Amino acid sequence: MIKTEKAGKARPPAESVPSGFIYENEHPQLQIPFTAQVGDRRMEGKSISITQALVSGLLPPTGNWEKCPVVLRFDFEGFSVNLFVEADVEKIGASDSSAIRLRFCEPSASHLAPLRYILNSHLAGDLVTFGRMLGYSGPTKVEATGPALRAGPMQRASTGLRKLALVGLSLGLIAIAATVMHDRIVFAYEPRPVTITQSGTTLRATAAGQITYADNQAATGDVVYSIGTNSGDLLSVRMPCDCTILPLEGFTEGATVLAGAPLIKLVAAGAALEADTQISFDGVARLLSGDAAELEFGDGRVVPVTVQLSQQGDSSANTAVVAARVRLAEPDAADVAIGETGRLRFRRPILAAGTSRTTAAAAVPVVD
DSSP states (O other), X not given: OOOOOOOOOXXXXXXXXXXXXXXXXXXXXXXXXXXXXXXXXXXEXXXXXXXXXXXXXXXXXXXXXXXXXXXXXXXXXXXXEEEEEEEEEEEOSSTTOOEEEEEESOTTSTTHHHHHHHHHHHHHTOEEEETTEEEEOSOOSOOOOOOOOOOOHHHHHHHHHHHHHHHHHHHHHHHHHHHHHHHHHHEEEEEEEEEOEEOOEEEEOSSSEEEEEEOTTOOTTSEEEEEEETTSOEEEEEOOSSOEEEEOTXXXXXXXXXXXXXXXXXXXXXXXXXXXXXXXXXXXXXXHTXXXXXXXXXXXXXXXXXXEEOSOSSGGGOTTEEEEEEEEOTTTGGGOOTTOEEEEEEEOOSSGGGOOSSOOOOSXXXXX
């Protein structure tokens, strides 16, 4: 005779209590009115805690020890709160008992915050039970604060000083921003420095060769320099006038020069101050549009100048610049020394009455 066992679902082994809990029922069960929707069956809640809930109702024949979604509903005055959890369903007691335990699979899921608020409000006495619903009995108005204390003289003085400092700082920032905007709109600076010299006659090499003799202190009629040409000739140049000799770059004995290279500059007494430079195409456009040209020195002095475009110089080697000559007027040249270096800038006149007394000349070739 074959012995058979009654078919049915075996009870799973009891799981150990999770770590961090001292007792299995560490979280107390609170008797709060609620309902639980387990699958398609609606059950009445008996008590609830953070980790589980006890309900009463009927389960399907195969519903014991199954994991299923559960909706916990708390009914308040005029609204209800639904919490969605996932729980293990466990039937308690005899087979005909209606007691069911719902063990939450993830007690710390997204439902924890509203559930904890409801439980804490019930423990604090803010939630009261009437029938099958819940009501709020806590404070409904914010407690009024006492009248503000009147500030003392020192506090009023410190507040006034802070306000004045804030206003002063704001005005300073506005002034700085206005100055920067004014400089960007009105002024345009050329990148090349300008070195002040005196106007005079430039003596150039008449042939290619080597300088065999150089004397920058020669008197009238004396030999200033001699060039040994590549053809073997010796060319000597005498001082033509009683002038000051300004040696140019490369005017030393033994230097090799090409034909036409500038060697010295003869400056007569009382010669005007000038400078040769190169300006950009943007500077030429400002010059022709009527912007005033000025020289700004390192100590803050600003001297009006006249700029004349020139056909000489090495502007052909660089198509991005144009050779120009800067001249200083006699009244303004008194405070400028020979050899000083400044920056050439163009000032755009904002008002017609504010234009400079010296305007830029047209594109006129300058012949030494």
